[in-house]
Amino acid sequence: MIRNSTTQAVAEIKELLGDRLSTAPAVREQHGKDQTWAPGAPPDAVAFVRSTEEVQRIVSICARHEAPVIAYGTGTSLEGHFTAPFGGISVDLSAMNQVLEVNAEDLDARVQAGVTRKALNVHLRDKGLFFPIDPGADASIGGMAATRASGTNAVRYGTMRENVLNLTAVLANGEVVKTANRAKKSSAGYDLTRLLVGSEGTLGIITEVGVKLYGIPESIAAGVCPFPSIDAACQAVIQTIQLGIPVARIELVDEEHVKAFNAYSKIDLKVAPTLFLEFHGTEAGTAEQSQLFGAIAEEMGGGPFTWETKEEDRQRLWQARHDAFWATKSLMPGKESFATDVCVPISRLAECVNETQADLKASGLYGPIVGHVGDGNFHVVLYCDRADADEVKRIKGLYERLIRRAIAMEGTCTGEHGVGRGKMAFLELEHGTQGVALMRQIKQALDPKNILNPGKIVAL
Template sequence: MVVAAAKSELTLLERSFAVIERLKAELDHKVVTGLAVREQHANVTTYLPNEPPDAVVFAECTQDVQAVVRACADYEVPVIAWGAGTSLEGHVNAPFGGICVDLSRMNRILAVNTEDLDCVVEPGVTRKRLNEELRDQGLFFPLDPGADASIGGMASTRCSGTNAVRYGTMKDNVLSLKVVTPTGEVITTATRARKSSAGYDLTRLYVGAEGTLGIIVEITLKLYGIPEAVSAAVCPFPSVEAACNTVIATIQSGIPVARIELLDEVQVKASNAYAKLALAETPTLFLEFHGTETSVHEQADRFGELAAELGGGPSVFAVKPEERTKLWQARHDAYWSVLPLRPGAKAVATDVCVPISRLAECVMETKRDIEEMGLVAPIVGHVGDGNFHTTLMVDVDDPEDFAKAKLYMKRLVERALAMGGTSTGEHGIGQGKMKYMLPEHGEEALEIMRSIKRAMDPKNIMNPGKIVAI
């Protein structure tokens, strides 16, 4: 039979075409092979080249995903999951071709368990839509990576975002998953119970696996009650160092701040122009406090005292929802706001994370690199948990400029690792940061990751060429 002969007699491209024909027979109009659609489903948000799949399948149910995976397994063809396309390290590229499974149509909210503070959703549900649906029940899902990412993608990249300093990251807020395995079977990783000591923690194995071990088709999430009071604030500082030291003092003093975001003076200038703000063009912290009316005032007062000791303030508060929305939208639009700073250049967003005690040192050394290398690279960050980003403006067609940018990113990661940090706090590995896996984890740990990949995906069909090389 053809499948048995596929390994030895057919090229990868021929096997991929065979899969496409099989899927057209099974799924008909859900299979698209047009170049424009395929390119839209490859990496488009960074400097990495666009590597499109051979076809895109718009899955509408778990059975569709199973059909794709089983066909790909039979012919040993790559299969790549797609959520909303907002990832930043080439996670959705198809370097070996294959089939992209677009999960955006799997967008049902399957259950909201109000009394248990959890919900069950399909992977194509986006975070904004989820919160719109939850609002009337007095609940919300706090993770906010900026882009209107899909919940499946957020789980796959182990995202965090602006609220992580108080509510944790995706690994802390996923209770259970349903996953299509590399053989096309469906497994459930856990129950809805808030704790368990029954066996291996499969949920956290898949959270952050970037689709290299299976495709997530259902997610059970923790929910939270909408706070009685919410207040946002903007606090200027004389220097980035003063702002970072205030962040460190805030976290170490136990103030339960919900968000605490850094924008350096370059980013503030860009955000002023893009979002029509009128902030002083100096290093600035964006903050948000959640709780009762009394506790919010107490948090804000305690923060104000710490900031004043380091020359910061006075803070300007935004209590009305529309004011807070404008402020946080400006923060989320940081990527787009910097594009006019160097017309014609491409924005390359990269992140690192360090222990909070090393934050000021890491940011200041990074600022010196930017200035000494003559780069345009505004700094923003979820600094409450030691995570910050730089948006590097690069002429990718200029070899000298591109080489300088790569050197800068290398030095940034090496600095973070030397300080006990990580090469990425929330963007993930994908293709872009695979080279840092060895220095961060060591060969022994990396080989264990490879062993897990080989054991669970022996044909190496699940998003190959990401995280670890097999």
């Protein structure tokens, strides 16, 4: 792919934005490299936009010159989503940070794409509402929609797939589309919202997002429960879900993580596969949920299950889980970390985690595991010394086996991180030739010049 006319596009956008178009090397670098081991690739320029109309004009210029145009939110994605392997214009949406409307009676809000999830929740707090999707990082809502993000609360509240009500996006032809109205459900034609959710900026640049909101629960209970094995913990998860206990969070951390927590967070958890849980509801409801879970855990040989409802106690408990990344990182000074994720049917979860742990051991690698196990989704955080060619090779081997294992178990190569460049090689294994061909047909139809985030998901 040759992009002869990107220079011309940059010049025209400079005229439009003035100082808000940057070609400074540091800015370009920052917008071309994420936390993954994918090699960075800086864009030719970064456009700091303030409105849908500006995005529209930029995309129109890029379309005319066939220059790549790449959406950028907070830069927290993990699969090389916003790198610019063919150069082009990075469109930084972080200044589009206005909450445009909150409809408390309808439990929905409309925000500009650059609003982060934490900023939205601060905005909502005095209305007694919250936006539950929590991928860990303080990502932008636009970026979360674009990558179909989820996280700890998804087992109860769903992912961005379920929680985006509508989107405003600029298409490759420079036209603006609003994908749906505010009705909670609709059967009026193709699901344009879901087509754009998870499309990673390759079908349109999301500039506004309508999201669902929820009332802050009257009572929240949080607890921790050790288990004799990964299998026992996973069986407890399966029974919890099957019984219909509306658990809000159910997170598995492996022994490696518990060791790291104990060292880093100065707490004293039993070194065992452990579930961190949270229950939302009325006071009576969360108490009942906790008791029901406690009984299940005991039956599986787990426990003791201790739970707290006071905010400070809950915060203390979850702090260790939130610090998971830093806790393990502190044990691996000087190494780079790469988090990957897969997702399998929960009946296969214990098997998949056990095999992966055995693989880590056999490969001589440190890769603590943490999982949103209510959905069958787990992460392996791989630590790597890039100068050590042998370690890099072993990690790459393990990474590929992990993905093949998950797909063989009727799972997916990514439950929540997305494809970006990192998982492209595995799409055909997961979706078959025909599935990928169908995705490619859609990309070709909607972006025939291949200007929107080229080289990602299904590269044309």
